Amino acid sequence: MESKTPSFETPSFKTLLWERFDAVLRITANRPEALNAQSRVMIFELDEAFRLAAEDPEIRVIIVAGAGKHFSAGHDLGTPEEIEDQKKNPPPPGFAGDLAHLSRLYLETTLRWRDVPKPTIAQVQGYCIMGGLMLAAACDIIVASEDAQFADRSVRWGGAHVQYFSMPWDLGPRKAKEYLFTGDYIDARAAEAAGLVNRVVPRNALEAETLALARKIAANDPFALKLAKASINEMLDAQGQRQSFEGAFKNYMLTIPHRRDLGTFGTDVTAKGAKDRIKKLNKTGG
Numbered sequence: 001m002e003s004k005t006p007s008f009e010t011p012s013f014k015t016l017l018w019e020r021f022d023a024v025l026r027i028t029a030n031r032p033e034a035l036n037a038q039s040r041v042m043i044f045e046l047d048e049a050f051r052l053a054a055e056d057p058e059i060r061v062i063i064v065a066g067a068g069k070h071f072s073a074g075h076d077l078g079t080p081e082e083i084e085d086q087k088k089n090p091p092p093p094g095f096a097g098d099l100a101h102l103s104r105l106y107l108e109t110t111l112r113w114r115d116v117p118k119p120t121i122a123q124v125q126g127y128c129i130m131g132g133l134m135l136a137a138a139c140d141i142i143v144a145s146e147d148a149q150f151a152d153r154s155v156r157w158g159g160a161h162v163q164y165f166s167m168p169w170d171l172g173p174r175k176a177k178e179y180l181f182t183g184d185y186i187d188a189r190a191a192e193a194a195g196l197v198n199r200v201v202p203r204n205a206l207e208a209e210t211l212a213l214a215r216k217i218a219a220n221d222p223f224a225l226k227l228a229k230a231s232i233n234e235m236l237d238a239q240g241q242r243q244s245f246e247g248a249f250k251n252y253m254l255t256i257p258h259r260r261d262l263g264t265f266g267t268d269v270t271a272k273g274a275k276d277r278i279k280k281l282n283k284t285g286g
Helices: 040-055 078-087 094-114 131-137 168-170 173-182 188-195 203-218 222-238 241-254 256-261 273-284
Strands: 016-021 022-031 061-066 120-124 127-130 141-145 149-151 200-202
Touching: 016 203, 022 040, 022 141, 022 200, 022 203, 040 078, 040 094, 061 131, 078 273, 094 131, 094 241, 094 256, 120 131, 120 203, 127 131, 131 149, 141 188, 149 188, 168 173, 168 241, 200 203, 222 241, 241 256
Parallel strands: 022 061, 061 120, 120 141, 127 149, 141 200
Antiparallel strands: 016 022
């Protein structure tokens, strides 16, 4: 069993676990009872965890994981905790309010995670869909278990795609269109063949294999790793990646009024609870 590095400054989170393994940090989404659905609280805690990890000179590599059977089934569609939080922290009114709120909560955070100046590895098992796919795709490397499943089911639910839309870059445009238009799941081997996933390993070896890879990377010079990552991200941006993310988010926003008409978006829909909303979404998708 790997020994964890003790820390007297371990941050405390409501929805995350923070574990140190020498120069490797593992951040774990810890809402297994909700399939690690990403509430507003979790998203801002992830943002803070990445910030703290980036500022800690002793951390060289960051693993992002999910507790339980699934990495993440996406954004929180209406658990009791999320409903209560929305009552206390309601989004601003109107379409302009939606734009500011959704950009801050989803696009801006995920872009920051993509640009964390240290190597990041997503450790994925089970469902990795919607917001879960966004989180994994923002990482530099994805190690998946054989039972991992990836999907963006937005079109089936009356939307265009998720807020941080990297699928064409991760899969290529034709495969991205196929999986987006159908809403089908991408299994681990298909994801590996398409280039979304780096490695596929047995489920019982996922944690050990991911940590071993992280340790191997962490053995390198941190300044060199930082600049190597920066060069690749800057090359992608020179090809228009960041601009395409921002443009796709605007198209995502144009679907919001349509989804309100369909009854698949809004605080009133969330208030009915996750099960009711998912039933409505699946009915919309036929």
